[in-house]
Amino acid sequence: MKPRGRRKTQQERTADTTLKLLNATIALLHDRGLYRMSTSDIAEAAGVSRGALTHHFSSKEEIIAAAVSHQLRNATAGLHKMAEGIRQSGGTSDEIVDYLWRMMKDRLFYVTMEYLPEARHNAEFRTAIIPVVKEFHAGLNSVWAELAGQVGVEVEHALVLMNATMCLIRGMIAQSATRDDPAYFDALLDFWKEQMRREFMLKNDEFPAGAGEPKQSLAALEISAARLRHQGATKGR
Amino acid sequence: MKPRGRRKTQQERTADTTLKLLNATIALLHDRGLYRMSTSDIAEAAGVSRGALTHHFSSKEEIIAAAVSHQLRNATAGLHKMAEGIRQSGGTSDEIVDYLWRMMKDRLFYVTMEYLPEARHNAEFRTAIIPVVKEFHAGLNSVWAELAGQVGVEVEHALVLMNATMCLIRGMIAQSATRDDPAYFDALLDFWKEQMRREFMLKNDEFPAGAGEPKQSLAALEISAARLRHQGATKGR
DNA sequence: AATTACAAACAAACAAGTCTGTTTGTTTGT
DNA sequence: ACAAACAAACAGACTTGTTTGTTTGTAATT
Numbered sequence: 001m002k003p004r005g006r007r008k009t010q011q012e013r014t015a016d017t018t019l020k021l022l023n024a025t026i027a028l029l030h031d032r033g034l035y036r037m038s039t040s041d042i043a044e045a046a047g048v049s050r051g052a053l054t055h056h057f058s059s060k061e062e063i064i065a066a067a068v069s070h071q072l073r074n075a076t077a078g079l080h081k082m083a084e085g086i087r088q089s090g091g092t093s094d095e096i097v098d099y100l101w102r103m104m105k106d107r108l109f110y111v112t113m114e115y116l117p118e119a120r121h122n123a124e125f126r127t128a129i130i131p132v133v134k135e136f137h138a139g140l141n142s143v144w145a146e147l148a149g150q151v152g153v154e155v156e157h158a159l160v161l162m163n164a165t166m167c168l169i170r171g172m173i174a175q176s177a178t179r180d181d182p183a184y185f186d187a188l189l190d191f192w193k194e195q196m197r198r199e200f201m202l203k204n205d206e207f208p209a210g211a212g213e214p215k216q217s218l219a220a221l222e223i224s225a226a227r228l229r230h231q232g233a234t235k236g237r
Numbered sequence: 238m239k240p241r242g243r244r245k246t247q248q249e250r251t252a253d254t255t256l257k258l259l260n261a262t263i264a265l266l267h268d269r270g271l272y273r274m275s276t277s278d279i280a281e282a283a284g285v286s287r288g289a290l291t292h293h294f295s296s297k298e299e300i301i302a303a304a305v306s307h308q309l310r311n312a313t314a315g316l317h318k319m320a321e322g323i324r325q326s327g328g329t330s331d332e333i334v335d336y337l338w339r340m341m342k343d344r345l346f347y348v349t350m351e352y353l354p355e356a357r358h359n360a361e362f363r364t365a366i367i368p369v370v371k372e373f374h375a376g377l378n379s380v381w382a383e384l385a386g387q388v389g390v391e392v393e394h395a396l397v398l399m400n401a402t403m404c405l406i407r408g409m410i411a412q413s414a415t416r417d418d419p420a421y422f423d424a425l426l427d428f429w430k431e432q433m434r435r436e437f438m439l440k441n442d443e444f445p446a447g448a449g450e451p452k453q454s455l456a457a458l459e460i461s462a463a464r465l466r467h468q469g470a471t472k473g474r
Numbered sequence: 475a476a477t478t479a480c481a482a483a484c485a486a487a488c489a490a491g492t493c494t495g496t497t498t499g500t501t502t503g504t
Numbered sequence: 505a506c507a508a509a510c511a512a513a514c515a516g517a518c519t520t521g522t523t524t525g526t527t528t529g530t531a532a533t534t
Contacts, residue, residue, distance in 0.1 A: 009503075013509065033358045035272040038493060051511045060494070110357070113411070117351050120414045121270045133415050160428050167408030167425065174350070174407045177357045178370050188404065191397050195432070246529075250483065275519060286485045293483090297520070 018056050018066075020046040025067035030107045034064065034114040061118075061125055068115055069132040075108055079139030086146040093196040096147060100140075101169055101189060109173045140166065151200050161199055168192055255293050255303075257283040262304035267344045271301065271351040298355075302365040305352055309369045312345055316376030323383040330433040333380060338406055338426060346410045377403065388437050398436055405429055 024046035028037040039060050043050040057063035082099055085091065119126040140162055148158030172185050261283035265274040276297050280287040294300035319336060322328065356363040377399055385395030409422050 013503085017509080033354045035354070036358055039495095040493080049511045052509070054495075055509060055511095058495085113350065113357075114354050116411060116414045117270045117272070117354075120347070120350075121273055126415065130415055160424065163421075163425055164405060164428060167412060168401060168405050169408065170411045171404030171407030171409075174353060174411060175404060177353045178363065178367055184400075187397065188400055191401060250529085254483080276521090277519080288485045289483070291521075292485095295521085 014056070017046075017048055017052055020048060021053055021056065021063065022067045022070045025063055026071050026107065026111060029064075029067070029111045029114045034118060039063070061122070064115060064118070065125055065128040068111065068129055071108065071111060072129075072132045072136045075103060076136045076139035078103065079136075079143050083139075083142035083146045086143065086150065090150060091147060093147060093200050094193050096143060097165060097189065097193050097196060100165060104166075104169050104173055109170055112170075113174060113177070147200070153200055157199075161196060165192065165196065251293070254283075254285055254289055257285060258290055258293065258300065259304045259307045262300055263308050263344065263348060266301070266304070266348045266351045271355060276300070298359070298362055301352060301355070302362055305348070305366055306369040308345065308348060309366075309373045312340060313369075313373045313376040315340065316373070316380050320376070320379035320383045323380065323387065327387060328384060330384060330437050331430045333384060334402060334426065334430050334433060337377075337402060341403075341406050341410055346407055349407075350411060350414070384437070390437055394436075398433060402429065402433065 021042060025042050028041055028045055032041070039053055040050050042063065043053045046053070053063065057066065082091075082096075086096075115125075115129075119129060141159065144158050144162035145155050147153075148155050168188075172188060176185060258279060262279050265278055265282055269278070276290055277287050279300065280290045283290070290300065294303060319328075319333075323333075352362075352366075356366060378396065381395050381399035382392050384390075385392050405425075409425060413422060
C-alpha cells in the first residue's frame with residue numbers, strides 16, 4: 001500500500017512520524033508510566049530524534065493529550081464496529097461485557113490511570129481530552145443502545161446498565177494494580193454477567209419485543225415480586 | 238492530656254512531627270498530586286524543615302508509602318467501627334453503600350489514584366503497601382459479613398457483592414475526574430443501592446433465618462441506619 | 475542538684491542528575 | 505529557492521539525597 005523505497009510526500013512523512021510517536025507514547029505510558037518516561041524516551045522508542053518530536057508537538061503535555069486522543073479514537077472505532085455487528089447479527093450481554101473488559105484491560109484503562117491524575121490537576125489537559133472522552137462514551141452508547149433495541153429494553157435503563165458496567169470494570173482494573181488475582185476478577189465478572197443477563201431478561205419480559213407473548217419465567221416472577229414488595233415497603237421513608 | 242507548654246519527650250516530638258508530615262503528605266497528594274509535589278512542599282506544608290523530613294523518612298517513596306498506610310489504617314479503623322455499629326444495632330445495605338461512597342470520595346480513592354501508577358511500576362512500593370491494603374479489605378469484609386449475618390445471606394455471596402460495590406465506586410470516582418456530573422453519579426449509586434437491596438432481600442427469602450429471631454423489621458432497620466449515618470458523618474477528620 | 479557527655483531531632487545549604495523547552499544547523503520535499 | 509521536516513546541542517529550572525552544623529532532650533557523674 002505504502003510506496004516501499006519511494007520518496008514520501010511531506011504529508012506522509014508527518015503522518016508516519018506522528019503515528020510512530022503516538023504509538024510509542026501509548027506504549028511507554030503503559031509500560032513505564034507518565035512520570036517515569038521522558039520526551040527523550042518517547043523519541044527513542046519511536047525511532048526518531050527528539051527534534052522531530054518537538055517539531056510536531058510543542059510540549060510533553062501536548063503529545064500525551066494527542067496520544068490519549070489517538071487511543072480513545074481507536075477504541076471508539078472498535079465500539080462502533082461492535083455496535084454494527086450487533087445490529088446485523090445480534091449479540092448477547094455476555095459478549096458485550098467480555099468485549100468491554102478486554103478492551104479496557106488491553107492497555108486502555110491502564111493508560112487512563114496514568115493520565116487521570118494529570119487530568120485532575122491540570123485544567124488545560126483535562127479540557128483537551130474531555131471531547132474525545134465524550135466521543136468514546138457516544139460509542140459506548142451505540143453498542144448498548146443496539147443491544148437494548150434488540151432485546152426491547154428501555155434505552156434509559158440500558159444506559160444506566162452500561163455505565164455501571166464500565167465503572168465496575170474501571171474499578172476492577174484499578175484494583176488489579178494491588179491485587180494480582182485473576183480468579184477473583186473472573187468471579188466478579190461472572191457475577192456481573194449474570195446480573196446483566198437477568199436485567200435484560202427481566203426487562204425483556206416487561207416490554208416484550210414485537211408480538212411475543214408476555215411469558216414470564218418463574219425466576220423473573222420471583223424477582224419482580226421481591227422488587228415490588230421492597231419498593232412498597234420503603235416508599236414511606 | 239498532653240502537657241501544654243511543657244517540654245515534649247523525644248517520642249512525643251517524633252510522633253508529632255511524623256504525624257504532621259503524614260497528614261501534609263496526604264493533603265498534598267490529594268490537592269496537587271504525587272508528581273506535582275516535592276518533598277520540600279511536604280515539609281513546608283507540615284510546618285517543619287526539610288531536614289526534619291529527611292531525618293524521619295529516607296526517601297520520598299518511603300514517606301509516600303507511610304502516608305498511604307496511615308490513611309488506609311484510619312479508613313480500616315472506621316470500617317471496623319461501622320461493623321461494630323451494625324453488630325449492635327443493625328444496618329441497611331443502603332447505609333453501607335453510602336458510607337463506602339463517602340469514605341472513598343473523602344480523599345481516600347483520589348489519593349489512591351495518585352499512587353496506583355507508582356504501585357504498578359515500582360515493585361518495592363507495591364510490596365510496601367499491599368499488607369495495609371489487605372488489612373483494609375479485612376475491614377471491608379467485617380462490615381459486609383456483619384450485614385450478611387444479620388440478614389441471613391451467605392457470606393460468600395455477600396463478599397462478592399461487597400467487592401462489586403467497591404469496584405463500582407472506584408470506577409465511578411475514577412470517571413469523576415473527567416466527568417463533572419454529580420447527578421449522573423447519584424443516579425448510578427441509586428441504581429446500585431436498589432440492586433443491593435434486592436440482592437439481600439431476595440437471598441433473605443431464599444434462606445430464611447433458621448430457628449432464630451424473625452428478621453428485623455424495616456422500621457428497625459431504618460432507625461439503626463440513621464444512627465450509622467450520624468456516626469459516619471461525624472467520624473471524618 | 476548541677477554539670478557534663480551524649481544522642482536524637484532538626485535546620486539549612488550543597489551536589490548531582492534529570493527533564494523540558496529553545497535554538498541552531500542540516501536534510502528532504504515542492 | 506524556499507519551506508517544512510528533522511537532528512543535535514544547549515541553557516535553565518527543578519528535585520532528590522547528602523552533608524554539615526545547631527538545638528533539644530536524656531542520662532551519667534559528681
